[in-house]
Amino acid sequence: MKKHHVKLLAAVALSTMILAGCAGKAPTTPTTPSGTSAPTAAEIKDEVVIGISAEPATLDPHIQSGQATRLIKQNIYRGLMSYQPDNSKAMELAEKIELQADGITYKVTLKDGLKFHDGSNVTSDDVKYSIERILNPDSKATFGADFRLMVDKVEVVDAKVCNIILKKPSTPFLDMLALPETVIVSKAWFSNTANDPAIKAMGNGPYVFESWDKGREIKVTAFADFYKEGKPESDALRFVFYTDNATRANALRSGDVDIIDYVPSTEAIAFESAKDAVLDISVAPIMLLQFNVKTGPLADPKVRQAIAYAVDREGVISAAFMGRGIPIYGFPTLKGQNGYDGKYDNFFTEDLAKAKALLAEAGYANGFKIKILATSTYEMHKQTALVVQSSLKQIGIDAEVELPDWATRISRSNVGDYDILVSGTTGNILDMDWVTNYFASGEPRMNSSAWFADEEIDKLLEEGRTTVDEAERAVIYDKFRLRALELSPFVFINYREQIFAMSDKVKGFQNMDGILTYTSGITLENTTVAK
Template identity: 35%
Template sequence: MKRLLALLALVSSLVFALAVPRSDAGQPMSGGTLRYGMVTEVSSLDPHVYVGSSWKVLNAAFYDTLLAFNQDARLVPALAESWDTSDAKTYVLKLRKGVRFHGGEPFTARDVKYSLERVMDPKTGATLRENLLGTKVTVVDDFTIRLERPTPDATLLNVLAMPEVAILSSEWMKSDPNVKVKANGTGPFILKDYEPGVRAVAEKNPNYFRKGQPLLDRLEFRMIKNDDARVNALRTAAVDMIEFVPWKDIDNLKRQSGIRVEASGGAFMNLWINTKKKPLDDPRVRRALAFAVDREAISKAAFFGHGSPLYGPPTSPDSPYFNKDLANAFSYDPQKAKALLKEAGVPEGQELELLVFQGLGIYTSTAQIVQANLMQVGINARIKLVEWANVVESKNKGAYDFMVYGVNVKLPDPDVYAYYFGADSSYWASPIGFRDETIETLVKKGRALTDTDARKKVYAELERRVIEVSPWVFINWRDQAQAYRDSVQGYKQLGGALSESGPGIALPVMWIKR
């Protein structure tokens, strides 16, 4: 038990260390509208299926989770008031009373059971299915739920705080609503209007269970995929806040009067590879791609100094699980790439299609450098520019050769590798049928351990296996920035595993100074 508590305390402190503090002047004021410029055209509101960082903000507006991270990056009660475990295998959660969904239905343990089982249902395609799979959910009474994991799992509380495990109304779901375009949660804001890929409007939930929240009366989400258009909307006060500040504009906006910019780390760029497509089904070919990519050039040209090369697994040097022996597993070595391609029997001029989101400059710039790098080793990468909805569709169908993809660290724990590479995860592996038995075994082993030193050994072995099979090519860390007018108050940038959750976490306490 002591080891378990020590591990949970360590995870909490690690997340806390990634918070970027900022104080706001003045007394918080109720009322007002926040106009928020999003980077992606959110095409679905399903609370269990991740479709990008912008989706996370909407999800947090409409839905709640059992636990949550606050603005100090600490794990706090949400729909669950308290929880207890003696063995990290069986968890008993006491639920909050008097909470209602936006549709008026009372929140009970039945909604928790329904929601968690929906996440585990393969038909849902839920993003965190792999992390909950095998959990037995029992309704003890209306406000008590028991969760039993197949083996000890010290990561469960973190998973229950992720937006992808939001709680739906089981009564509402009986009517078979289209959850892609409708929302009925217990969150701080109520959806009033939604045009997929265009805009969403929400109004204050007057019955929100956190007294005094939210402070804002209204949210207007505008989906502005073009980098320059999004920045200009902020500069001209057409919006109050934007996400995904283009990396080329971060320094300029910092110097502009009346605008604040906050940036933090916690995201990284990759090449996602369809390991079922020939010749990419050969690990030697995938490792060849890893040696062919000039990460230094990408960090400078695409990220304007707000990124750094990533030559090993995506574990932050600040993490106790960082393995310095793997930090330079790859290098920029075109000759080694050529040798691996020759060994794998790949002919000169091999053609591959590189799928690229056209709405962000970092994607297109990265793709152009990768294309030039691969040409040098004999691979003709044809760039296909598409909208974000097409990226998501291709990803979910496994209909691509390889693609440029940005990833935010999803969990403050190395169990995130189950999310990345677990065979049952719909995030990447499941749609293309990727399964590596060594990774599967090590994920389960690491998840079941509560001793940090023992876990370090397991995850070091897992990362060695990831480098060996190279399902992704890790390219570089990147800063993530939000920018807002100085009338916007109450926002705090978070880093690490919470870098893309920060705006959603802040929504209930943000306010407009006027």
Template identity: 35%
Template sequence: MSPPRLSASPRSSTAPPRPGRPRPAAAFGRRRLLGLAGALAVGVTLAGCRGGATAVGGRPVLSLGLSSEPATLRAGADQGAAALLVVSLLHRGLVGYDGRGEIAPALASEWRSDEDTVFTFTLRPGLTFHDGSPLTSAEAAATLRHLADPKNSARVSSALNHLAEVRTPDATTVVVELTEPNAAFLAYLADPSAGVVPASALSGAPNTVGAGPFRLVAEDNGIGMTLERFDGYYDAPQVALGGVQVAYYADGTARTNALLSGDVDIIDFVPWENFRTISRRSGYTLAGQSGLVMYLAFNVTRKPFDDPRVRRAVALAVNRDSVVRTVFSGHARPVAGPPVPTLSEYHDTGTADVWAHDPAEARRLLAEAGHPGGFSATLLTTSQYAFHQDTAVSVQSDLERVGIRVTLENPDYATRIQLGNAGDYDLAVNGNGGIVNDPAFLSDFLVGPANYKRSFGFTDERTEELLVEGVRATAAADRKGIYTALQRRIAETVPFAMISDREQAFAHTDRVRGFGNLPGFLTFDSGYTFAGTSLTDHERGR
């Protein structure tokens, strides 16, 4: 018998874009079956309903309930957590992460570094992409150059902005030269978005062909996709799964019910209000990690957010305890300063509470900045993730109390990303983490090409200098001093308004073995562990 279902949520999971606004990118899931040899012969079917294929070639198929339909995948782009999980199944870069979150060999079997400025990678022999074409040093070098080009707005661009040269002495050797040391360079290359892709993918065209453990064989818009084990994967003998069936469940309650009823084996983005239900249910595992942050981004090219006094007033107006309690059911902690985790050796206690809730000081700053009666603005969020919208509602109430009247804009997530990238907002609720656990992650929030994760138009010369000094330094003591200075500069310039960290959880049945939620900001890279995941039987349901 299936477990009782939770109450259905009345929240709509989508909202049409406003007239004149860009519409979502072409859906990743155009209805089609891909012409890959053997895909249909083994009975792979589209995900989204009970009774789909449970085995391929004698290997079990994992059923994944995914929180969002990924946007059209493009090489190197940052397209949200759901897309990144899919990318980690389809693609591999020179290096990756193991189940402990440590940098591990991937397409490169080994590497060496000279002074953190020259990195030499040795590729494994006989590598191929999913379409059978060869993967050599030429493809790896072309991908790195693409990621380094600012006009491509790659997710890992901040680690490659000092790329001097990429050389390919032979078909299995890649030599990367940087103009200055970068202590976090390998960590950035381990991000799934740094996967090596065919030359055809570097024109900006949609691309799902990679060299990862699974290949795409079928997809259906709004329903799901089917991935099959890739026999040409460099570590294919260690991949126990025959494939992964993905079903889209934008509504968190529906996603949880799909897990508890046996329709899927694992889900991402477990709703915080369901943590206790799942953790107490026999036969299920809640796998959570802390570290991701909720925050407000500003469009500093628009008045009055070009004034740091106004940005500071917004930060002081937010009641973080309310967000933690009402949005995350207590599974979060207030963050009232720069987002370097408290457990990090680089955390600065002197700025940890610099934006603590103080409505009176917020009103004083607004008056000083010329807005004694407050002002009106828009607050961009998304209808697709309830916790984003609920955070926005809580912030809306807080800002109203100091005279800032905000109107919520709630498009679907793909549109929300587009609007963020284009700077088409006043204020925006964001939920993200760093790309790496190293404090160099602050670059992703502060500099580089326009990106929905960072405040649009924010620039600060001293901030940029400190970021460069931080990755250039190799001694821990030097880095400590630099990152302390950086956190104090952030407290002064207010490039964002942090709200809280949050626990990010997957949940799965106990039949799932070997899956791991990677630590800290790497939780979004946890799809890497699917390559080592297995199922104890081939039966789905109870």
């Protein structure tokens, strides 16, 4: 009988896994976890084959373009720190990071002997360059807006030491350093205009980029000079693109691949019934709607609230997830997290009469036409869009659903080229400051509702980010949640499962808990497949 790992299935268990599960703590200096001994070469296959649900839109390490692409980039690049499967933060390139007495300076000391894949040394100049690249709006870095709120400058002390100086004290700063999109890159390689980081990669992680066969696969091979002794444990990883859910699942059944990502509910049920794969399930990702609020009806909070009242959340769970989900009628923080007392859990209900009344108050009693951007790559996005389309029709809104491939959807969402966007996402860091990347004013980015800006929300976000006392932060974020729900730049629909499936010959890979499911690629350095 095959194993069936379930991180979370019941609503009562969600409290340890959903957004911002470890918020409210002052910055600390984590330690590096101990590794495990590697199997002998005679016992394992030369490569691990991972069937992924989308071909990368870009390999640029500072741009988040989906969980499938993160699996690849996490194994080519590494940053100063990383999240670990036990929800801790561990040092990667950094030997230590020390907060100085002024409360805003982090002294970073790099490990000895760090190398990039071209053989050059990783130095403090590369750290400075990488952070400045993230800060530069032209780079389109996913967390550039967050860094611009926090970071003042980086000063190089010597080849191994630099100081990252913040504008103000920042409780979540170390969490930001643990993100896969804040990695350290080679100044020399990235400054060379002959190199295009969107289509090639040269990092410092456990695997070296070897090839990208467009439309088919990406292959990476073990880096002999990786800084963790005995890692990676396999000679190569091969990421094969299977955009069709059934084809991806059948590739696992046939043995063509060892691991697959994004197992849809239909295939999860089939695997559970046949007991022919190991399922590793985490719950925390959420389905939601993002809005372009620059002009037109969606610029009015009453219209967005009307949509929140109209959406058939149970219908989405049934159509997109075979009943495997939990509806969200408020803000995605559970009672007991970050001081939240549950008061806004039922801020919205499914109430078509209320929705129509709000549209009339906003001047749209006769409705309007709109487009919903989803994708044909993921059935859950498509089905969510269709249910939302049906819900909006009931209140007089005529919605057209657009279903491009994932790369096109990503490129459009990153620049705000949509009216309504269907998204499946989660918080990016364990601290409650995950909301900054979603709600802060600024240019459109992957996780924001395009052109949304609110002075009160920006003020609360800054207060939450710069306050250390947990009780004070709880009060701040309580005010934030209420304001966010009143303005509704997002409509939160439901929690969903994030599922990996694998052969029972796979060892070491782990679907990380809760919101960290999207950083599970880091465990591929520990992954082997028995012969």
